[in-house]
Amino acid sequence: MAVKFNEYWNIIPDKMDEYIDFMQRRRVPTLKRLGINVVAMWSVLIGDSPQIISVGISEDLECCEIALKRNEYYEINSQLLHFVTDYRSKILIPSDRFPHLPRGTEKGPVKFSQYWDIIPGKEIQYDKFIREVHYPSMEGLGIDVVGEWKVLIGESPNIFYEARSDNESTLLQALTSQKFRMLKTELLKLVSNYNSRVLVYHTFEKK
Structure with missing residues (x-):
């Protein structure tokens, strides 16, 4: 059963260019290698902050937990905090209410x-x-x-x-x-x- 790993943050305004380089070259590829595939990143148009929502998909809960316990994840997340504030995360599992809808x-x-x-x-x-x-x-x-x-x-x-x-x-x-x-x-x-x-x-x- 696929699980979502949602992350939330605000980008430090004067770190935008460095943030983009880091995300493209380091963070997204690293998460994918660890077993969390970033399938979309969203900006909040209307609603509460944080302004950015990153959506990662992992094959199952065990795979996600293993990835988040890896030293490589802690290192890449620590580096992210040089470019963003108000970081938080959630792990979500699909409900059984709409089994016909696509997951992941x-x-x-x-x-x-x-x-x-x-x-x-x-x-x-x-x-x-x-x-x-x-x-x-x-x-x-x-x-x-x-x-x-x-x-x-x-x-x-x-x-x-x-x-x-x-x-x-x-x-x-x-x-x-x-x-x-x-x-x-x-x-x-x-x-x-x-x-x-x-x-x-x-x-x-x-x-």
Whole structure:
């Protein structure tokens, strides 16, 4: 079962060029060699910082844990901290709610991520709502749900509900619609610590 290794940080502004060189030449290749393939990097367009989200995929939890215990990982991560601040990370595993959705992939060009905790005692109602109402309603708005993940290691919220859209204007139009507002109102009866971000691909472009 593929797992995600998500990392978050802010780039130190006057270290941008050095950061890009480091990521391209050192960090991404090193992680891949260790068994964590960086499949996408995102910039936060709308939502809370940190500004960068790096998404790595590992074959399974054991493979990811072995990689993170290697001295080579500690060294490359220590070097990263010369160029970024506010670093944090999470390990996520896929939920079993949508087994038909692709796992271990990242689609763009615009991503809409929602995060929450299920209110204790409302798990059954949540499951029914997500499967029968939320998922088809999101699809009806033109927002393609691509996965639901659970945080195994890392701070809450504990559920990551991820979707994509073909362009920013289509997504923003959907998110400001009455239908989405009503959908969110119903969702908030079942979850707490709700948050969301609109993400775009993070490209390595020097100033």
